[in-house]
Amino acid sequence: xxxxxxxxxxxxxxxxxxxxxxxxxxxxxxxxxxxxxxxxxxxxxxxxxxxxxxxxxxxxxxxxxxxxxxxxxxxxxxxxxxxxxxxxxxxxxxxxxxxxxxxxxxxxxxxxxxxxxxxxxxxxxxxxxxxxxxxxxxxxxxxxxxxxxxxxxxxxxxxxxxxxxxxxxxxxxxxxxxxxxxxxxxxxxxxxxxxxxxxxxxxxxxxxxxxxxxxxxxxxxxxxxxxxxxxxxxxxxxxxxxxxxxxxxxxxxxxxxxxxxxxxxxxxxxxxxxxxxxxxxxxxxxxxxxxxxxxxxxxxxxxxxxxxxxxxxxxxxxxxxxxxxxxxxxxxxxxxxxxxxxxxxxxxxxxxxxxxxxxxxxxxxxxxxxxxxxxxxxxxxxxxxxxxxxxxxxxxxxxxxxxxxxxxxxxxxxxxxxxxxxxxxxxxxx
Amino acid sequence: xxxxxxxxxxxxxxxxxxxxxxxxxxxxxxxxxxxxxxxxxxxxxxxxxxxxxxxxxxxxxxxxxxxxxxxxxxxxxxxxxxxxxxxxxxxxxxxxxxxxxxxxxxxxxxxxxxxxxxxxxxxxxxxxxxxxxxxxxxxxxxxxxxxxxxxxxxxxxxxxxxxxxxxxxxxxxxxxxxxxxxxxxxxxxxxxxxxxxxxxxxxxxxxxxxxxxxxxxxxxxxxxxxxxxxxxxxxxxxxxxxxxxxxxxxxxxxxxxxxxxxxxxxxxxxxxxxxxxxxxxxxxxxxxxxxxxxxxxxxxxxxxxxxxxxxxxxxxxxxxxxxxxxxxxxxxxxxxxxxxxxxxxxxxxxxxxxxxxxxxxxxxxxxxxxxxxxxxxxxxxxxxxxxxxxxxxxxxxxxxxxxxxxxxxxxxxxxxxxxxxxxxxxxxxx
Numbered sequence: 001x002x003x004x005x006x007x008x009x010x011x012x013x014x015x016x017x018x019x020x021x022x023x024x025x026x027x028x029x030x031x032x033x034x035x036x037x038x039x040x041x042x043x044x045x046x047x048x049x050x051x052x053x054x055x056x057x058x059x060x061x062x063x064x065x066x067x068x069x070x071x072x073x074x075x076x077x078x079x080x081x082x083x084x085x086x087x088x089x090x091x092x093x094x095x096x097x098x099x100x101x102x103x104x105x106x107x108x109x110x111x112x113x114x115x116x117x118x119x120x121x122x123x124x125x126x127x128x129x130x131x132x133x134x135x136x137x138x139x140x141x142x143x144x145x146x147x148x149x150x151x152x153x154x155x156x157x158x159x160x161x162x163x164x165x166x167x168x169x170x171x172x173x174x175x176x177x178x179x180x181x182x183x184x185x186x187x188x189x190x191x192x193x194x195x196x197x198x199x200x201x202x203x204x205x206x207x208x209x210x211x212x213x214x215x216x217x218x219x220x221x222x223x224x225x226x227x228x229x230x231x232x233x234x235x236x237x238x239x240x241x242x243x244x245x246x247x248x249x250x251x252x253x254x255x256x257x258x259x260x261x262x263x264x265x266x267x268x269x270x271x272x273x274x275x276x277x278x279x280x281x282x283x284x285x286x287x288x289x290x291x292x293x294x295x296x297x298x299x300x301x302x303x304x305x306x307x308x309x310x311x312x313x314x315x316x317x318x319x320x321x322x323x324x325x326x327x328x329x330x331x332x333x334x335x336x337x338x339x340x341x342x343x344x345x346x347x348x349x350x351x352x353x354x355x356x357x358x359x360x361x362x363x364x365x366x367x368x369x370x371x372x373x374x375x376x377x378x379x380x381x382x383x384x385x386x387x388x389x390x391x392x393x394x395x396x397x398x399x400x401x402x403x404x405x406x407x408x409x410x411x412x413x414x415x416x417x418x419x420x421x422x423x424x425x426x427x428x429x430x
Numbered sequence: 431x432x433x434x435x436x437x438x439x440x441x442x443x444x445x446x447x448x449x450x451x452x453x454x455x456x457x458x459x460x461x462x463x464x465x466x467x468x469x470x471x472x473x474x475x476x477x478x479x480x481x482x483x484x485x486x487x488x489x490x491x492x493x494x495x496x497x498x499x500x501x502x503x504x505x506x507x508x509x510x511x512x513x514x515x516x517x518x519x520x521x522x523x524x525x526x527x528x529x530x531x532x533x534x535x536x537x538x539x540x541x542x543x544x545x546x547x548x549x550x551x552x553x554x555x556x557x558x559x560x561x562x563x564x565x566x567x568x569x570x571x572x573x574x575x576x577x578x579x580x581x582x583x584x585x586x587x588x589x590x591x592x593x594x595x596x597x598x599x600x601x602x603x604x605x606x607x608x609x610x611x612x613x614x615x616x617x618x619x620x621x622x623x624x625x626x627x628x629x630x631x632x633x634x635x636x637x638x639x640x641x642x643x644x645x646x647x648x649x650x651x652x653x654x655x656x657x658x659x660x661x662x663x664x665x666x667x668x669x670x671x672x673x674x675x676x677x678x679x680x681x682x683x684x685x686x687x688x689x690x691x692x693x694x695x696x697x698x699x700x701x702x703x704x705x706x707x708x709x710x711x712x713x714x715x716x717x718x719x720x721x722x723x724x725x726x727x728x729x730x731x732x733x734x735x736x737x738x739x740x741x742x743x744x745x746x747x748x749x750x751x752x753x754x755x756x757x758x759x760x761x762x763x764x765x766x767x768x769x770x771x772x773x774x775x776x777x778x779x780x781x782x783x784x785x786x787x788x789x790x791x792x793x794x795x796x797x798x799x800x801x802x803x804x805x806x807x808x809x810x811x812x813x814x815x816x817x818x819x820x821x822x823x824x825x826x827x828x829x830x831x832x833x834x835x836x837x838x839x840x841x842x843x844x845x846x847x848x849x850x851x852x853x854x855x856x857x858x859x860x
Contacts, residue, residue, distance in 0.1 A: 023581060023723055033648060033761040034580050132578070138724035140578025147754065148562070148570025150464050151453060151744030218463060276730075279709065293453055294568035294731060294741035300706075301727035311724035314581030324577065324754040331463040 005040040006321045007074055011066045011092050012081030013046035013053055016106055016133070019310035020079065021055050031314070035321040039314075045069045070096040077320060079313060080105040085113040093118060093129075100125040104316040106133035106309055112207035115214065115221035116336065119328035129328040130316040135208045136161060136285040138308025139301040140315065145215045145289060146330040152291025154216040156256035158429075159287035160280050161208040163303040164192045164199040165231050165251040169268070170281040173239050173248070179232065191283065201230035202251065202266040209253035209264055214329045216289065217257050218336060221329070222264070225341035229267040233424060237388075238354060241395050242270050242426075245352075245380060248278050252429065256342075263342035269427040270352050277430075345404035350379070350428040353398070353406075355413065356391040356421040357383075363418045364394070374409050376401045391420035397428060435470040436751045437504055441496045441522050442511035443476035443483055446536055446563070449740035450509065451485050461744070465751040469744075475499045500526040507750060509743060510535040515543040523548060523559075530555040534746040536563035536739055542637035545644065545651035546766065549758035559758040560746040565638045566591060566715040568738030569731040570745065575645045575719060576760040582721025584646040586686035588859075589717035590710050591638040593733040594622045594629040595661050595681040599698070600711040603669050603678070609662065621713065631660035632681065632696040639683035639694055644759045646719065647687050648766060651759070652694070655771035656683075659697040663854060667818075668784060671825050672700050672856075675782075675810060678708050682859065686772075693772035699857040700782050707860070775834035780809065780858040783828070783836075785843065786821040786851040787813075793848045794824070804839050806831045821850035827858060 008024075010017055024031070024039055031039055044057060045066040063069040070078045070092045078096040080103060082089040089110050096103050098121065105111070111118070111134055122129040132142045136159070145154065160166050164186060171182045183200065186192035198204050206226040214221045231251050242249050247270035256263045271278050276298050280286040285303025290296055302308040319325065329336055357363050364383070371378060377399040384393050398406070410423045438454075440447055454461070454469055461469055474487060475496040493499040500508045500522045508526040510533060512519040519540050526533050528551065535541070541548070541564055552559040562572045566589070575584065590596050594616060601612045613630065616622035628634050636656040644651045661681050672679050677700035686693045701708050706728055710716040715733025720726055732738040749755065759766060787793050794813070801808060807829040814823050828836070840853045 019723070027581065027583065027723075030583055030648075031581070033765040138721075139727060140574050143573060143578050144570050144729075147749060148573050148745055149741070150748045151457065151461070151741045153457065153460055218460075274709070276709070279704070279706070291568075291741060293449070293457075293737040293744075295738055297569060297729070297731035299574075299727070299729050302725045307723040308725055311579070311581045311721060314723075315578055318580045319577060319754075322756065324749075324756065326752065326754065335463040 003036055005038040006317065007040055007042045007076045008079060008317065009043040009069045009072065009075035009077070010041060010079045010081065011045045011069060011088070012083070013044060013055070014081065015306040016309045016313070017046065017081040018053055018055055019306035020081070020313050023310045023314050025056065031318070035318055037321045039317055039321060042074050043069050043072060066092045067095045070101065071099045075101060077102045077104060077317065080107055083107055083109065085109040090114065094121065097121045097125055097127050097129065100127050102128040102130070102320055104130045104313055104320070106131065106313060108134040108204065108207040108211060112210045112221060112223045115211060115329070116333065120333045122328055123333055128320060128325045130319065132316050133309045133312035135211055136287060137303040137305060138311045139285060139287070139299050139303065140312070141212070141287045141299050142215060144297065144299055145212065146326055149289065149291050149294060149297065150330065152293050155290045155292060156254070157212065157216055157287060157289035158252050158254040160250055160277060160285050161205045161253050161303065162199055162251060163283035163285060164196070165205070166281065166285070167191050167283050168200070169231065169234065169239070169249055169251065172236055173243070176236060178236050179234060200232055202228040205251060205253045205266045209255055209266060212287070213255040213262055213264055214336065216255065217262055217339065218331055219262055219339040220336045222339065222341070225262070226264040226266060227344050231268045234268050237393055238424060238426065241354065241382070242352065245397065246273055247271060247428070248273060249426065250277065254429070258342055260337070260339060261342045262339040267427060269429045271430055275430045347403040348400055349403065350400050351398045351406050352426045352428055353396055353410065354424040355394045355419055356388065357394045358391055358418045358420055360418055366416070366418070367394070367413065370409050370412055374405050376405065376409060389420065433466055435468040436747065437470055437472045437506045438509060438747065439473040439499045439502065439505035439507070440471060440509045440511065441475045441499060441518070442513070443474060443485070444511065445736040446739045446743070447476065447511040448483055448485055449736035450511070450743050453740045453744050455486065461748070465748055467751045469747055469751060472504055473499050473502060496522045497525045500531065501529045505531060507532045507534060507747065510537060513537050513539065515539040520544065524551065527551045527555055527557050527559065530557050532558040532560070532750055534560045534743055534750070536561065536743060538564040538634065538637040538641060542640045542651060542653045545641060545759070546763065550763045552758055553763055558750060558755045560749065562746050563739045563742035565641055566717060567731070567733040567735060568741045569715060569717070569729050569733065570742070571642070571717045571729050572645060574727065574729055575642065576756055579719065579721050579724060579727065580760065582723050584687070585720045585722060586684070587642065587646055587717060587719035588682050588684040590680055590707060590715050591635045591683050591733065592629055592681060593713035593715060594626070595635070596711065596715070597621050597713050598630070599661065599664065599669070599679055599681065602666055603673070606666060608666050609664060630662055632658040635681060635683045635696045639685055639696060642717070643685040643692060643694055644766065646685065647692055647769065648761055649692055649769040650766045652769065652771070655692070656694040656696060657774050661698045664698050667823060668854060668856065671784065671812070672782065675827065676703055677701060677858070678703060679856065680707065684859070688772055690767070690769060691772045692769040697857060699859045701860055705860045775832070777833040778830055779833065780830050781828045781836050782856045782858055783826055783840065784854040785824045785849055786818065787824045788821055788848045788850055790848055796846070796848070797824070797843065800839050800842055804835050806835065806839060819850065
């Protein structure tokens with residue numbers, strides 16, 4: 001048993017699935033040194049048996065029914081690479097765990113929605129549920145939080161968790177282009193999906209944040225508690241203005257423990273150029289976490305793509321073959337607490353606001369007065385000369401204030417007669 | 431047995447030892463969720479039993495003889511925090527492993543000198559030898575290479591592995607001070623030892639590099655093969671000139687697989703300001719590695735200090751208590767290859783050279799001619815006006831050339847009559 005092959009069944013043969021098959025084949029010699037048991041793919045299942053994938057699938061059983069694969073007596077571990085919170089992916093993972101088979105998955109959506117229940121199911125059946133590939137692709141961030149940082153109480157973490165958004169924001173800055181143009185190019189290059197909403201609305205980042213929060217804080221995955229805004233509203237003007245003020249704009253996910261409550265937020269924000277995460281550009285991901293003993297740790301690398309994701313999947317397979325197993329979220333499910341969310345309104349921070357104002361006398365005075373009335377202190381204020389559709393951009397940044405108060409001021413201003421468009425408000429972080 | 435306490439014996443109660451005792455005590459509640467077995471310190475041994483350490487050592491047996499502790503039947507795992515390649519540290523680790531007890535150590539010197547033999551000893555006696563704390567303090571880089579990146583063939587890695595040197599170089603730049611002054615201040619602040627040679631001559635970096643090389647490439651630890659230069663020769667003038675050319679100066683360790691041979695080098699070098707490792711300042715460490723599937727991964731964090739190091743020691747204890755064990759260097763010792771070193775002369779790269787030249791006619795022409803004769807192409811050349819002890823600094827950078835050729839030119843120039851001091855040659859990397 002100890003040196004018997006670890007028999008692997010793979011469900012899903014898209015980009016990642018194909019990379020996993022290739023990696024296991026191409027690196028077999030090196031992997032043999034790192035595992036007491038040979039890693040052997042015995043069965044695969046995917047939607048289209050006829051499609052040519054350029055893979056050598058000889059000696060591997062093709063099964064049309066993915067759930068039958070998941071429960072097949074010849075399969076020790078099921079690698080789920082279908083994706084999606086429901087349907088085939090969920091059925092396969094539940095069937096495998098119920099049958100006491102371990103599951104390795106790259107499916108952040110499934111884990112964000114059903115992670116706690118699946119961890120319970122794995123525990124009940126003595127199976128391992130591993131998902132290094134589900135967050136930040138090839139970066140071993142789950143291992144770093146769950147094992148490497150396990151001696152610490154994690155206070156907070158934040159990260160760039162979506163390569164598509166980071167590519168779009170970076171490219172907007174480099175090419176001085178607007179969001180829609182860069183998105184179209186990213187779609188053309190295959191960096192963004194035909195339906196990009198999952199990425200650009202922050203949903204994907206929210207999924208990953210919810211998974212990491214559970215591991216970092218020992219709480220149950222709570223996707224519904226994530227406050228989430230995407231990058232659709234970011235225009236080149238903001239990136240340029242942020243640059244001149246000493247910032248870059250990044251889509252970040254933040255999670256923080258506050259007493260028994262957990263704050264989880266996803267939004268585009270201004271980050272000082274000298275911040276540790278500011279130089280992480282293009283499709284790279286990065287996570288920064290803070291432990292009470294270790295201090296600040298940052299890990300960065302490729303957050304997506306077939307090969308980096310396959311690297312993480314096979315790392316999980318090697319852990320399993322070596323008997324290095326962990327509870328899914330780092331502790332028994334009975335020890336995962338239910339955390340209250342932190343109310344959005346209670347947040348405090350500095351803000352960047354861009355108003356498109358009509359060129360009238362007294363406008364600046366009126367805005368300054370509204371801010372002053374609410375006790376918000378202005379840090380910088382810039383009005384540019386160039387007109388865009390009859391209005392000029394007026395940008396100010398603030399000292400720390402309550403987010404609810406800032407929003408109240410903006411809603412007052414919106415009802416005034418000198419704004420030509422809805423105000424843009426971005427948070428300033430770190 | 432499975433839920434029995436993991437009984438820990440600690441040898442060495444300096445800064446790190448005290449932090450480990452405190453961490454295990456202060457975080458006991460959180461750790462209980464992350465371990466099926468209670469982590470219980472049952473015995474300690476240190477040089478001076480009478481010294482007050484501000485630690486609660488009640489219910490812990492004090493043992494004057496560290497080797498007796500290492501073999502005591504009540505001890506399951508020995509934590510060695512004495513340091514040094516020989517003496518007590520070596521005796522304790524060898525005794526424990528021989529007795530079949532697992533060992534956790536932060537001792538890079540011991541592992542760099544005797545790592546392979548100790549790994550054999552552990553293997554023979556069915557014991558675990560773990561040492562996350564030995565390299566880069568709290569950063570889980572050993573876990574990242576040995577497990578997180580285990581699916582990859584690692585092609586190369588490099589890193590800032592010594593916090594003292596990074597602090598000195600960073601502070602020289604910030605305060606425009608010279609090496610000796612900053613070193614004295616670092617000693618005053620406790621960032622550098624009274625005898626700083628271990629750090630500033632690159633020895634400590636070489637130890638860590640040799641350990642990481644073994645894990646990354648699957649080769650036996652080979653400290654003797656590390657080419658090593660320290661930072662004593664770096665003067666403020668070089669840091670300033672590098673800055674104006676777009677570089678920072680860092681003490682880096684590099685390791686690269688070239689066929690069956692392994693190149694291991696430690697030296698101060700110029701790194702472009704936009705390189706991923708350039709912003710890693712002060713006492714922070716960072717490692718960048720390249721896997722054939724995962725691509726580039728960087729991990730950074732605190733490389734030293736009691737608490738970060740204790741974080742790594744306790745992470746190893748948690749792995750042990752959870753049964754997550756690995757071979758010391760990621761594979762069986764019989765699979766660790768003996769790698770030939772890459773001869774120093776075969777290296778190729780770009781160079782930064784500072785010559786202190788006497789203000790005579792024809793000097794630049796002579797230097798340019800020497801370089802041209804050897805086929806070395808100049809990239810930039812700067813001569814400053816200000817005289818230092820009768821000579822002016824002449825700095826040039828080169829396009830890629832063989833290191834051996836560059837050194838030959840410099841040795842020719844040294845014998846000329848227009849240099850007031852030995853040339854300074856620094857490599858330009860990344």
